Amino acid sequence: MKRIVAGVLLCATTGMVHADVTVLDSDSIAAKVGHQVKAGEKRGVPLKLASPGPRSGEINLTDQSGLEYFINTNVTFSTTSSASGAASEASYVGPVAATTSAGGTTASTLNDAFDGYGALCLSFDGGTGACNSGGGPKSPVGVATYIMYNQNGAATSDCGGRQVIYNTQAINGIDVSRRVYVPTDDSFARWVNIFTNTTGAPVSFHAVASNNLGSDGNTVVVTSSSGDAIATGADNWVTTFQDYSGTTSSDPRLGHVLKGPGSSVGLASVNIADGENNPFWSYPLTLAPGQTGIIMTFVTGQPSKAAAASQAARLTALPATALTCLSTTNQGQLLNFQLGGNGGPAPTAVDLPSMSRLGAVLLIIGLALIPLYLRRRRNSSR
Known part of the structure; x- marks a missing residue:
């Protein structure tokens, strides 16, 4: 027996x-399928630069829907929307059923989602954006100083090569690091921005997301979590697309996920509007001595405006795929999403x-x- x-x-x-x-x-197979593309080159099509200058390397990751993201790694020159951790571009690897103005679909390989998306800057004097290393408008008067997260050396990766990990940059007593993740079992790119107060006193600042859309002046706000086409600080997500030229639009329809319901940190500003080529949004943060806080955002590209809105709304609820490769400790440090409540499932202690x-x-x-x-x-x- x-x-x-x-x-x-x-x-x-x-x-x-x-x-x-x-x-x-x-x-491991997914990591091997991932491929590198020569700097300044994408399937034989030149990549557009948000700022003139050399390309310092990028990692290409394709999500479940076939949308390929070009993630900046070691950017060595001064820039805003194309800085370290930003996506220089996103394009479908093949044709998708793109919606038309008449309500039908047409097979099209949508491309040029971004000219730089998801860059990060910090302001310690009240500036809420847009990121500008030379200063910018601040309410009520004055000039705000923005410090870009950039020029931090070579990036590494984990999670089978699906997550890009960036080095820590010390900015005015705050250690800043970033991770960018693209899944094989869902359709999005995720930014995890990690802030740690290394001083002996509380530190307050604004974290600002800097972007440059491929839709340029033809950007149209489609809808938001509040149900209208006006982006405000109360919105958890907003969708945009490049307006139709004739009956078609050549760019992916985008869902921008800014925060989750019931989060402890909301938006200090949001500037996503019709005709806006450089949307931005910011978060007001105060960290106690030794405290680490995380701001997490997502973007999804879709063939239709309806799909972009549906996926953006889904991501605010934090499905399991949205938390892949995010440790239990990091999940507990999220500031703009609430776990275990209206914001999504509680993290499990043991896998x-x-x-x-x-x-x-x-x-x-x-x-x-x-x-x-x-x-x-x-x-x-x-």
Whole structure:
């Protein structure tokens, strides 16, 4: 009986290990499928630069829908919307069913989503954007100083090559680092901006997202989480697209996810409007000594305006795929999303290993046999 129980449990354990190896292998395969593109080049089509200057490298990651993001890595020149961690561009790798002005669809390889998206700057004197290393407007009067997160050396990656990790930059007592993640099982790009107060006193500042859309002056706000086409600080998400030229539009329809419902930190400013080529938004942060806080944002590209709105709304609820490759500790440091409430599911403390169906059956049989074995052993010892 002892040998039978041991054998059954061994088989069940083997089933668990085999299932885990399968998951790991799929991540490795995804990493191998990812590819590098020469600087300044994308499938033979020149990439547009938001600012003149050399390209310092990028990583190309494609999401489940076939939208390929070109993520800036070691940017070595001064820039705003195309700084370290920004997406210089996003294009579909093949034709999709793009909607037309008449309400139908046409097969089109939508491209030029961005000319720089998701760059980051900090202001410590009340500036709420737009990011400008030379200063910019500040309410009520004066000039705000914006410090770009940029020129931080080579980036690394984790999560099977799906997440780009950027070095820490010390900015006025705040250690700033970034991670950009693109999944294979969902349709979005995610920015995780990590801020740690390294001083002995509270520090207040604004974190500003800097962007340059491929839709340029033809940008149209479609809708928002409040149901209208006006972006305000109360909105959790906003969608935009490049206005139709004739009956078609050549750019992906975009959903910008800025925050979740019930979050502890909201928006200090938001500037997303019709005809706006450089939308931006900002967050007011105050960190206690030693405190780490995280601002997380998403963008999704879709073939239709309706799909962009649906996916943006879905992401504010933080489905499981939205938290992939984000540690439990980091999830607890989110400031513009609330976990475990209206903002999404509570993080799990332990990730259990996956198990094949056969392994589960054998484990149940093994557990059922243990009491029989113990009873037989007691009877034999009498």
